[in-house]
Amino acid sequence: MASPSHDIPSSSGSAPVNPYAEAGVDTAAGDLAVELMKSAVRRTHGPEVLGGVGGFAGLFDASALRTYARPLLATSTDGVGTKVAIAQAIDKHDTIGIDLVGMVVDDIVVVGAKPLFMTDYIACGKVFPERIADIVAGIARGCAETGTALVGGETAEHPGLLGINDYDVAGAATGVVEAGRILGADRVHAGDVVLALASSGLHSNGYSLVRHIVAGAGIQYGDNAADLGTTWGEALLEPTRLYTSPLLRLITDLGGGVHALSHVTGGGIAANLARVLPRSTWVEVDRSTWSPPPVFRTLADLGGLELEATEGTWNLGIGFVAVVAADRADAAASALAQDGIATWQVGVIRDGARPDDAHGAFEQGAKGVDGGAVRLVGSFNDGESS
DSSP states (O other), rough: OOOOOOBOOOOTSSOOOOOHHHHTTOOHHHHHHHHHHHHHHTTOTTTTSOSSSSSSSSSEEEEGGGSSEEEEEEEEEEETTHHHHHHHHHHHHHHHHHHHHHHHHHGGGGOOOOOEEEEEEEESSOOHHHHHHHHHHHHHHHHHHHHEEEEEEEEOOOOOTBBBOOOOOOOEEEEEEGGOOOSSGGOOOTTTEEEEEEOSHHHHHHHHHHHHHHHTTTOOTTTTEETEEOOOHHTTTTTOOOOOHHHHHHHHTTTTTEEEEEETTTHHHHHHHHHTTTTEEEEEEEEEGGGOOOHHHHHHHHTTOOOOTTTTTOOTEEEEEEEEOOGGGGHHHHHHHTOOOOOOEEEEEEEESSSOGOOOOOOEEETEEEEEEEEEOOOOSOOOOO
């Protein structure tokens, strides 16, 4: 947290003046926010965390890494995007931190890494201690669920740059993986099965489109969304599902049967899966194997869009993808189901010549990665999601 400024005594002997406060920065509120969040943060700390809350730097004992033959550190940084605007609109801030952990820590598990620690950054127009504490409590809950220590953070007050009720959140996390156990394209080969892991909803991507659709329809976030069984704001703030712990267990239990993982975030299913496949391979993801949940269908209908038109923006019900050995696919799906994650087969990895583009073009790699080729084919199931 920002260090408190010092009062400057007046030469006339009148009451001390705090020029920082007069400029709009309330350091006392920042200190109160730290006090309110301390217990939540401490619950994420194991014996590896040294020094507690409030230091200039978080300390983490890395002695355990000496048991690795060649430990590789994995790191990720991200934010939650414009989903925060909905939290601000309905004054509900206790789940946005879970979204942040999902965006940051779940990226680390893609390479098979175990998360070690995380830090966060909250920029706001004005510090409201209870609001900041709610945000950090959500981050702490997400960290606890994923086995990640929340070792530090910063709350910065930016009057004049952000509105009084505006804020944004970001975070960074570090994990570790044994060099010989990294997951990725070099483990994938033809015949591997592609499994889809169900999302909890929109997660934290595509909210600029969501907000555009809602605004265009003249809907307020406090309005009832009959098809979704709650208000619009509450439905759209459904927290991001956290996959780290179930996936780490799966990697261990399958003993090499998990070859690659993909976190379905910005860019959608095809682009994110293509990033973790070898360039020589391709896969057709069968839409008929699942039915996108109601929130996607309702928003698409409201915006006058076909679901297929949103495939590069929303996850459409698939939050993660696992590429596994064919003889371990059933065991993988069963294990994830026991962890409460519906899982189903959507395709099989192929190599050699690809089919023509009669059913749509393949996406080849993504985000600078010269990876495999993926396209979605068929029509979505109109029944219940898998």
